[in-house]
Amino acid sequence: MSLTSIDANDIAALARGCAVLGTGGGGDVRTGSLAAVRAIREHGPVPLTRLADLPEDALVVPLSGIGAPTVSHEMIHGEDEPRRIVEEIERIFGRPPSAIMSSEIGGANGVAPVAWAAQLGVPLLDADGMGRAFPEVQMVSMYVAGLPADLVVMSDVAGNVVTIRPVDGLWSERLARAVCVAAGSHALMADYVLTAGRARGAVIEGTVTRALEIGRATQGAADPLGALQDRLGAARLITGKLTDVERRTTGGFVRGTATIEGTGDDRGRRLALELQNENLVATEEGRTLAMVPDLITVVDTETAAAVQTEGLRYGQRVTVLAWPCDPLWRTPKGLETAGPAAFGYDLDYVPVEELMARA
Amino acid sequence: MSLTSIDANDIAALARGCAVLGTGGGGDVRTGSLAAVRAIREHGPVPLTRLADLPEDALVVPLSGIGAPTVSHEMIHGEDEPRRIVEEIERIFGRPPSAIMSSEIGGANGVAPVAWAAQLGVPLLDADGMGRAFPEVQMVSMYVAGLPADLVVMSDVAGNVVTIRPVDGLWSERLARAVCVAAGSHALMADYVLTAGRARGAVIEGTVTRALEIGRATQGAADPLGALQDRLGAARLITGKLTDVERRTTGGFVRGTATIEGTGDDRGRRLALELQNENLVATEEGRTLAMVPDLITVVDTETAAAVQTEGLRYGQRVTVLAWPCDPLWRTPKGLETAGPAAFGYDLDYVPVEELMARA
Numbered sequence: 001m002s003l004t005s006i007d008a009n010d011i012a013a014l015a016r017g018c019a020v021l022g023t024g025g026g027g028d029v030r031t032g033s034l035a036a037v038r039a040i041r042e043h044g045p046v047p048l049t050r051l052a053d054l055p056e057d058a059l060v061v062p063l064s065g066i067g068a069p070t071v072s073h074e075m076i077h078g079e080d081e082p083r084r085i086v087e088e089i090e091r092i093f094g095r096p097p098s099a100i101m102s103s104e105i106g107g108a109n110g111v112a113p114v115a116w117a118a119q120l121g122v123p124l125l126d127a128d129g130m131g132r133a134f135p136e137v138q139m140v141s142m143y144v145a146g147l148p149a150d151l152v153v154m155s156d157v158a159g160n161v162v163t164i165r166p167v168d169g170l171w172s173e174r175l176a177r178a179v180c181v182a183a184g185s186h187a188l189m190a191d192y193v194l195t196a197g198r199a200r201g202a203v204i205e206g207t208v209t210r211a212l213e214i215g216r217a218t219q220g221a222a223d224p225l226g227a228l229q230d231r232l233g234a235a236r237l238i239t240g241k242l243t244d245v246e247r248r249t250t251g252g253f254v255r256g257t258a259t260i261e262g263t264g265d266d267r268g269r270r271l272a273l274e275l276q277n278e279n280l281v282a283t284e285e286g287r288t289l290a291m292v293p294d295l296i297t298v299v300d301t302e303t304a305a306a307v308q309t310e311g312l313r314y315g316q317r318v319t320v321l322a323w324p325c326d327p328l329w330r331t332p333k334g335l336e337t338a339g340p341a342a343f344g345y346d347l348d349y350v351p352v353e354e355l356m357a358r359a
Numbered sequence: 360m361s362l363t364s365i366d367a368n369d370i371a372a373l374a375r376g377c378a379v380l381g382t383g384g385g386g387d388v389r390t391g392s393l394a395a396v397r398a399i400r401e402h403g404p405v406p407l408t409r410l411a412d413l414p415e416d417a418l419v420v421p422l423s424g425i426g427a428p429t430v431s432h433e434m435i436h437g438e439d440e441p442r443r444i445v446e447e448i449e450r451i452f453g454r455p456p457s458a459i460m461s462s463e464i465g466g467a468n469g470v471a472p473v474a475w476a477a478q479l480g481v482p483l484l485d486a487d488g489m490g491r492a493f494p495e496v497q498m499v500s501m502y503v504a505g506l507p508a509d510l511v512v513m514s515d516v517a518g519n520v521v522t523i524r525p526v527d528g529l530w531s532e533r534l535a536r537a538v539c540v541a542a543g544s545h546a547l548m549a550d551y552v553l554t555a556g557r558a559r560g561a562v563i564e565g566t567v568t569r570a571l572e573i574g575r576a577t578q579g580a581a582d583p584l585g586a587l588q589d590r591l592g593a594a595r596l597i598t599g600k601l602t603d604v605e606r607r608t609t610g611g612f613v614r615g616t617a618t619i620e621g622t623g624d625d626r627g628r629r630l631a632l633e634l635q636n637e638n639l640v641a642t643e644e645g646r647t648l649a650m651v652p653d654l655i656t657v658v659d660t661e662t663a664a665a666v667q668t669e670g671l672r673y674g675q676r677v678t679v680l681a682w683p684c685d686p687l688w689r690t691p692k693g694l695e696t697a698g699p700a701a702f703g704y705d706l707d708y709v710p711v712e713e714l715m716a717r718a
Contacts, residue, residue, distance in 0.1 A: 088524070091451075092450075158526055158530060159526040160523065160524065160525050160526055160530050160534060161523075161524040162521060162522070162523050162524070162534060162538075163521065163522040163523075163524075164519065164520075164521050164522075165447070165519065165520040165521070165522075166519050167517055167518040167519055171517060171519050174541050175519060175521060175538060175541050175542070177541070178537045178538060178540065178541030179521075179534060179537060179538065181537065182533050182534050182536070182537030183534070
């Protein structure tokens with residue numbers, strides 16, 4: 001399937017796919033979806049472009065909302081933030097962007113860029129910086145590829161614009177997070193503004209199309225869960241019932257643990273899911289079944305719709321799926337950046353397909 | 360006296376004067392003094408310039424360190440921060456600064472700009488944005504004069520540079536403070552970068568010379584306290600002994616109360632001094648003797664050297680002086696910005712000379 005633009009009636013599938021890739025985090029796709037549909041109705045469909053279609057020096061602006069997901073729920077995304085960020089980038093680089101890109105295809109940040117691209121009248125790049133969702137600013141492919149984190153531009157609802165020239169990715173995260181909290185725990189951010197030439201090999205290509213395909217796979221399917229599992233190439237970790245959810249929001253992050261007790265064929269099993277905005281580690285009786293950076297998503301067993309971390313409720317009938325991350329995350333730098341140790345887990349990374357083969 | 364440049368042997372007097380104008384706050388003048396002497400020895404004397412000497416479009420960069428004073432004590436001021444800020448300003452404005460200015464003549468921020476000017480090879484403007492010290496970013500003459508707080512450039516010891524385009528002065532304060540705390544509670548900041556044309560009437564002129572004159576008045580004087588009082592035109596609120604000091608550092612600020620019990624002619628009297636980085640309100644038996652924005656400084660009774668908030672110690676023999684602030688602070692906008700209510704005191708401002716006349 002080759003897409004040349006995203007129309008209003010593509011948004012539901014895109015949102016569904018982005019929610020699945022969000023691995024429980026990345027914010028609520030609903031707000032972004034409404035904004036995207038509204039913006040396309042007002043400004044027309046959003047052209048989808050590939051890196052191969054752009055000249056070497058074309059400017060690509062990765063955009064994402066940052067904040068605590070339980071806060072961004074309540075926030076209204078303004079039209080002014082992307083405009084202010086692009087104005088600042090034009091001022092700095094002396095030319096307008098040729099495309100905007102989702103920094104994070106998983107969750108709301110995969111859908112909302114469609115609205116921003118429509119409002120700005122700029123194409124959307126069929127790529128992102130994660131292939132999933134991650135909670136921290138430096139956890140992007142551009143960082144793993146060794147590009148300097150030399151510029152961050154942020155804008156908030158109040159209209160403030162903050163430009164950060166950090167010495168490294170960790171300072172980038174620290175300062176951007178502080179600005180975000182001061183701005184009311186939500187801000188729009190352009191991180192790793194780069195040329196198309198530098199983007200090759202430093203972004204994960206085709207992920208907007210992939211999210212759309214994932215979303216479409218389950219639409220109207222007789223067996224949505226089976227269709228989703230096939231499309232993802234995912235292992236089914238457990239099918240069961242949510243029996244315990246422990247969550248707390250601290251320092252802009254949601255952390256916690258969810259327990260799923262097996263039903264049907266899985267009766268007698270019990271899966272523990274460790275959360276830090278995203279689903280990070282799945283264990284059963286001390287044995288790890290899947291771990292970050294591989295993707296772990298909780299879906300409604302009947303509809304195969306992704307359940308986000310903040311949507312987890314006692315008694316839900318769910319299935320937990322896990323599948324391989326982009327190969328970039330399995331490199332030494334990728335694992336150092338977003339492997340289990342980066343989240344404080346004392347685990348050596350083993351790919352999900354190997355863990356499954358051992359089971 | 361007309362100065363054309365500041366030499367290494369002017370620094371002691373300048374530091375003494377800046378400490379007096381610091382009204383207890385503004386950070387420790389010693390660190391800035393050492394840096395200024397060292398920088399002048401390495402780079403030569405710092406030309407002192409007047410607004411009248413600059414062309415209309417000459418760029419003036421107000422610089423100051425921000426942070427909790429009890430933290431900045433421990434920090435080493437790098438040479439790189441002013442250079443990085445000036446580079447960013449050149450990038451934004453397309454031309455180099457013609458002068459740097461102290462944002463705050465009171466305390467360390469009155470002395471350290473001499474070091475920065477020497478390192479940068481740029482003249483120092485004989486002016487500042489306060490005529491004293493204040494704890495918050497928006498409490499500057501440029502804000503009172505109605506100039507837009509449209510640009511803040513910050514740099515920290517790690518080498519990060521943050522540019523803020525705030526919607527107003529309060530957002531400027533909020534975001535700059537958040538960045539400062541994330542950067543380890545100390546950062547260098549350029550705020551209200553302006554042309555010489557816009558600076559007229561929006562900065563407090565002659566304050567570097569004034570600080571020098573204050574410092575010189577007590578050097579080698581037979582009666583340092585009398586000489587200082589004369590030079591300042593200050594009222595003596597009490598002479599006595601520090602009997603109680605209560606201080607706490609919260610959110611980057613030092614707050615507290617100091618009690619001075621009278622000795623000699625003042626025996627039987629007791630003065631309470633309310634502190635928030637600076638000395639803000641002096642009361643005796645419920646009667647207010649002086650209040651912000653007028654200047655209240657605690658000095659050593661014998662040497663007339665200013666005692667800073669964090670230097671207050673039980674048993675010290677001190678005299679409390681108070682004198683009128685710059686007329687700009689007594690305008691409605693000045694009082695709204697830095698009058699007693701701006702610090703949470705339920706007091707109507709009365710000039711110190713009127714309060715003294717009533718006594």
